[in-house]
Amino acid sequence: MSGFPRACVLGWPVSQSRSPLIHNHWLATYGLAGGYERAEIAPAEFESFVRGLGGAGFVGGNVTVPHKEAAFRLVDEADASAADLGAVNTLWFEDGRLVGGNTDGVGFVANLDEAAPGWEGERKLAAVIGAGGAARAVVHALGTRGFERVAVVNRTREKAEAIAPLAGRAGVAGGLDDLWRFLPDADLVVNATSLGMAGKGALEVHLGELPERAVATDLIYVPLETPFLADARARGLRTVDGLGMLLHQAAPGFERWFGVRPDVTPELRALVVADIGG
Ligand code: NDP
Structure with missing residues (x-):
């Protein structure tokens, strides 16, 4: 030894x-x-x-x-x-x-603090797409940051419902089809699905309802700029890739x-x- x-x-x-x-x-x-x-x-x-x-x-x-x-x-x-x-x-x-x-939640928040100061905006709403293991840590961390609502949407709606309480009373849940309802209030939108990873299909969501102040972040870091982030950047939003979280x-x-x-x-x-x- x-x-x-x-x-x-x-x-x-x-x-x-x-x-x-x-x-x-x-x-x-x-x-x-x-x-x-x-x-x-x-x-x-x-x-x-x-x-x-x-x-x-x-x-x-x-x-x-x-x-x-x-x-x-x-x-x-x-x-x-x-x-x-x-x-x-x-x-x-x-x-x-x-x-x-x-430390996944700590890493997620530290990445945003470093790369997009003021990312919490008006703290009205943070939208998390996905409800797997990584999303759980993200929802839990966002629950400590004073958002009025932390909205979790997922293909399998039951999984979103199961993890939304990790954000405390701020947590609300929906299916992927409900995302557009949350976006007009969103200060932050997170891709916590595995879609957009190299070799996988892209996450197909419409970000047009987001306010200009919103920050978009992805947990994926291969590639550094996912189709989700490229779309957000093309709309003039601030974007943060997932490498800093790692x-x-x-x-x-x-x-x-x-x-x-x-x-x-x-x-x-x-x-x-x-x-x-x-
Ligand atoms: P999981 O397998 O636990 O969860 C995958 C999520 O993606 C689920 O919400 C799943 O929905 C959704 N999803 C998968 N395929 C589809 C599809 N075709 N359509 C719609 N939704 C889909 O993965 P993890 O939570 O562990 O990881 C998610 C991503 O985060 C990975 O890409 C991983 O690399 C990244 N990650 C990054 C970290 C970092 O430090 N930057 C740390 C940890 C993870 P459903 O529930 O319906 O199946």
């Missing part, structure tokens, strides 16, 4: 993860001895891998699809976000106890494992953009 701290990303598959690139860049930038690696773990082996994490010399790790809910069930303690969401994306140890946190959600874990709060710099962004091929 090596003497320096090691962390990993646990996923299945995990070859697509940019987390090693991000964390190893920070380790080099801050001159820290440490390592960050991929751990491709099938669901059947996930529990035993997590139970052996400390024994294998890891100080913690990130958890990605499909393991976030399973990780929540295995931790000794969860932070407030992970407890509300029932999903963990960051693991670390405290006094020998395995702790799980969820970078910002990584920072709290790095600080837990290696003791330095890392900066999300243009240099790091350029490194990941080059890896994506953007």
Whole structure:
């Protein structure tokens, strides 16, 4: 076992993860001895891998699809976000106890704060399209930002209804066909579906009802500009891609494992953009 701290990303598959690139860049930038690696773990082996994490010399790790809910069930303690969401994306140890946190919402908000200051506008309404795992974290985070309404619309309406309460009393739900009703009040519109990713079809929605002040953001970062963002930009709206969310959600874990709060710099962004091929 090596003497320096090691962390990993646990996923299945995990070859697509940019987390090693991000964390190893920070380790080099801050001159820290440490390592960050991929751990491709099938669901059947996930529990035993997590139970052996400390024994294998890891100080913690990130958890990605499909393991976030399973990780929540295995931790000794969860932070407030992970407890509300029932999903963990960051693991670390405290006094020998395995702790799980969820930094997806923090990353989402930090990205908007950085790339589109004042994005909350009049705080009348934030519209979230999609109701999968990523949307859950986004809806939960938006619920803490004082919007009068956080509207969740999804192809499968029942899933939107199930997650809207994560925004507290501000949460309302609808089907994709209801989006146009919400857009005239929207300060923010989020694509949290997987549509628009390279190799997938585009999200077909009409943004014409949005006010000029609205900000449009996508969680997808391959490509950096999705058809959804290109449409919003063509309408003169401010747009924010999903890469900043990925970078910002990584920072709290790095600080837990290696003791330095890392900066999300243009240099790091350029490194990941080059890896994506953007
Ligand atoms: P899920 O598979 O959990 O959810 C997918 C969502 O997309 C669901 O709401 C689903 O609707 C909707 N959807 C899929 N296909 C269609 C379709 N043909 N028509 C309409 N809606 C559709 O995915 P995640 O929530 O985990 O991820 C969503 C996206 O966010 C991914 O592209 C992922 O890469 C990205 N992401 C980015 C992060 C970042 O850091 N930037 C972090 C996490 C995720 P339905 O419920 O009806 O099936």
